[in-house]
Amino acid sequence: MATVTVDHLTKTFVSAGGEQTVLDDVSFEIADRSFVSLVGPSGCGKTTLLNIISGVEHATRGSVRHVAGDHEAKLAYVFQEPRLLPWRTIHDNLMYVQPRGDADAHDRVMEALELVGLADSARKWPSQLSGGQQQRIGIARAFSVQPDVLLMDEPFSHLDAITARGLREHLQELWGRTRKTVVFVTHDVGEAVELSDRIIMLAGGHVVEDLQIDLARPRRASDPDVAVLESTVLRRFEELEAARRQPATV
Numbered sequence: 283m284a285t286v287t288v289d290h291l292t293k294t295f296v297s298a299g300g301e302q303t304v305l306d307d308v309s310f311e312i313a314d315r316s317f318v319s320l321v322g323p324s325g326c327g328k329t330t331l332l333n334i335i336s337g338v339e340h341a342t343r344g345s346v347r348h349v350a351g352d353h354e355a356k357l358a359y360v361f362q363e364p365r366l367l368p369w370r371t372i373h374d375n376l377m378y379v380q381p382r383g384d385a386d387a388h389d390r391v392m393e394a395l396e397l398v399g400l401a402d403s404a405r406k407w408p409s410q411l412s413g414g415q416q417q418r419i420g421i422a423r424a425f426s427v428q429p430d431v432l433l434m435d436e437p438f439s440h441l442d443a444i445t446a447r448g449l450r451e452h453l454q455e456l457w458g459r460t461r462k463t464v465v466f467v468t469h470d471v472g473e474a475v476e477l478s479d480r481i482i483m484l485a486g487g488h489v490v491e492d493l494q495i496d497l498a499r500p501r502r503a504s505d506p507d508v509a510v511l512e513s514t515v516l517r518r519f520e521e522l523e524a525a526r527r528q529p530a531t532v
């Protein structure tokens with residue numbers, strides 16, 4: 283059981299240029315074992331929201347709870363770039379995030395590498411792997427801490443289209459096997475439709491749409507029903523954005 287509850291969350295950044303409210307009274311609940319994408323235009327606060335969920339950033343008002351059974355859920359973060367330490371082998375990069383002196387750490391690391399199909403790269407250096415392989419290591423590192431909730435911030439946005447497509451398929455397969463609760467940030471609506479059970483759209487600091495995606499899995503971007511739903515969601519998003527930009531009439 284791992285749920286995430288975002289409760290009346292507001293975030294205002296204060297800088298020399300003034301105040302900017304990026305998130306304004308945002309509330310939603312993410313169900314156990316669900317795959318939820320946060321989408322929205324650049325600068326709408328997706329990363330800020332993920333950072334507040336992870337505890338890296340603090341809310342100005344409101345709260346976030348992540349619960350797994352009767353305890354606080356364990357979280358793991360997958361970044362846009364894998365952020366591997368170049369002077370450590372792949373194995374030692376993953377060992378670095380394990381609790382010190384844990385006798386099972388090595389087994390857990392190898393299991394996580396097995397999960398992403400890169401156990402045979404354990405003794406390699408990050409520079410010996412391709413960008414896509416390094417991102418798979420980033421995903422393995424997150425799995426190696428045995429999280430209840432996986433937070434992913436545009437993990438495939440820096441990769442070429444073919445590698446990203448392969449990794450999306452791989453992630454779906456991994457999620458099917460492990461059924462972690464996933465909160466996935468992307469600005470790519472097609473990616474969100476392909477991967478998610480639910481899409482939460484943010485714009486202007488608010489949740490503007492909350493959609494259930496009930497397509498059969500596994501999905502591919504090229505599946506006709508994924509493509510149709512992507513264009514429907516995009517159109518809806520454009521309508522909402524246009525309505526939001528209209529000056530209010532009295």
Ligand SMILES: Nc1ncnc2c1ncn2[C@@H]1O[C@H](COP(=O)(O)OP(=O)(O)OP(=O)(O)O)[C@@H](O)[C@H]1O
Pocket residue numbers: 295296297304322323324325326327328329330331469
């Ligand atoms: N530490 C900070 N101090 C001041 N402003 C910030 C800070 N972090 C983010 N912001 C501002 O908050 C807004 C939202 O940023 P955020 O990175 O959350 O958006 P995003 O939706 O993830 O964008 P993108 O899709 O481009 O990554 C931006 O205008 C950004 O400049």
